[in-house]
Amino acid sequence: MRWRGRAVRRQRAAALVLAAGVAAGLAGCSQVGYYGQAVGGHLELMRARVPIDELLHAPTTDADLRRRLAEVQAIRDFASRELGLPDNGSYRSYVDLGRPYVVWNVFAAPELSLQAKSWCLLVVGCVNYRGYYDRRAAEEFAAALREQGYDTYVGGVPAYSTLGHFDDPVLNTFVRLGTLTVARTVFHELAHQLVFVPGDTPFNESFATAVEREGLRRWLREHGSKELQAADAAQRQRRAAFTALLQSYRARFAALYASELPVAEKRAAKAALFAGLRNAHAGLRPACGVLAGDARQVDEDPNNAWLASLALYSELLPAFELLLASHDHDLPRFYREVAGLAALPTSDRHAALRSLLSEAGSSERPDVATASGGGDSCRR
Structure with missing residues (x-):
């Protein structure tokens, strides 16, 4: 338990320094409440951590959880040993939050635009979403944005x-989703x-998704069963x-919003395009169910904010995958280039x-994945 005590104290000290900086810099600002929930939510998460080694050896640990955590530990070791990713204390402890998600992100875009609204925050710079540890708070913030005329999406x-x-x-929020999602x-x-x-969400998310996909390909090649490989394919x-x-x-929406049509006609055409998207998506549903998360939103309430949120994770991904391929999938060289x-x-x-995309031509672009918060309902 000494490891856990030292880690919690270190994380608590860092979080309190951040909180003090926020209070000093934003006193009297509406941002104080937002940062307060962020610091509080994160501290609560940090306090609840238990080392995975401790859980693996505890006789009271559920057998299924023990199996999953042992697999997580193997994946974590693989990440640093084979992919050159940081070898530190991250993903070597476990927390069961008792809920399906750790945070809820709010995305917003104007009624007739696919340009995601951004917020400038400490540490991460300007980002195209705003995260909340409490879903109700996220929904309330989204409702306020809708009153201002924005399309909103809470994911x-x-x-x-x-x-x-x-x-x-x-x-637990991602362990529950199966081996592929954990990796x-x-x-x-x-x-x-x-x-x-x-301040560069598309760059950051597309790079991380490229690493994610390369890492999963390598991990499956060495450790994946035929069933798991087939599920991933x-x-x-x-x-x-x-x-x-x-x-x-997205191309059709962008053309519509850039056109000289009157606002009323744009609104009508927007509704027709989303109806067409829903109908087209119906033909993509796999036998085991629709894609979870991002794809399910097509059937519920697709809008500009939702479309914009997906582009953040995939907009530059084909270029990163081409860059990785140009270095013969040598990750250290790829990381240096990035x-x-x-x-x-x-x-x-x-x-x-x-x-890179222009030089390669669209026919050579790798396929791209949707936002990492999504996934597939046929999980393994």
């Missing part, structure tokens, strides 16, 4: 990264600790079809990545 998130500032724990999550979140550019195929559908409709891109101004960084 549950099973994991997040503190970028190495804290030893992030394994959570993707650990690889994705550790990639954020390796390279992260404050099926999920990739469905994600590729889903993403192609979204890309097609670190170089991260040092560039945002416009130059994005232009360099998009030039």
Whole structure:
């Protein structure tokens, strides 16, 4: 228990320093309440951590949980040993939050635009979402944005990264989703600790997703059963079809919103396009059910904010995958190249990545995945 005590004290001290900085810099500002729930929610999570080694040896640990945590430990070791991801205390402890998601992210976009609204926050810079530990608070914030005329989307998130500032724990929120999701999550979140550019969500998320996919491919090759490999192949195929559908409709929405049509006609055309998207998506549903999360939203209430949220995770992904392939999937070389891109101004960084796509041609672009918060209902 000494390890746990030292870690909790260290994390508590860091969080309190952050909280003090917030209070000093934002006194009297409406942001204080937002940061307060963020610091409080994170501290609660940190206090609840239990080392995985301790749970593996505890006679009271449920057998299924013990099996899952042993698998997590193997995946975590693989991430640092084989993928060159940070070797630290992250994902070596466990927390059961007693809920399906750790936070709920709020996305917003104007009624007739796919440009996601951004918020500027401490540490991470400007991001295109706002996270809440309490779903009701997230829904209330989204409702306030809708009153201002925004389309909004509230999405549950099973994991997040503190970028190495804290030893992030394994959570029940993603362990419950099965082996493939656990591996993707650990690889994705550790990639954020390796390279992260404050204020550039598309760059950060697309890079982490590229690492996630390369890591899963390697892990399955060495440790995956035939059944698990087949499940991953099926999920990739469905994600590729889903993403192609979204890309097609995003282009149509963008053309509509950039047109000179009167606002009333744009609204009518917007409704027709979303109806068409729902109908087209119906043909993609696998026999075992629709894709969870992102894809389920197509049937519930798709809008501009939801479309914008998905683009954040996949917009630059094909370029990162081409870059990785150009280095023969040598991850250390890839990481160095990405670190170089991260040092560039945002416009130059994005232009360099998009030039890769132009040089390769659309026929050579890898298929792309949807947001990491989504996934497949046919989990293994």
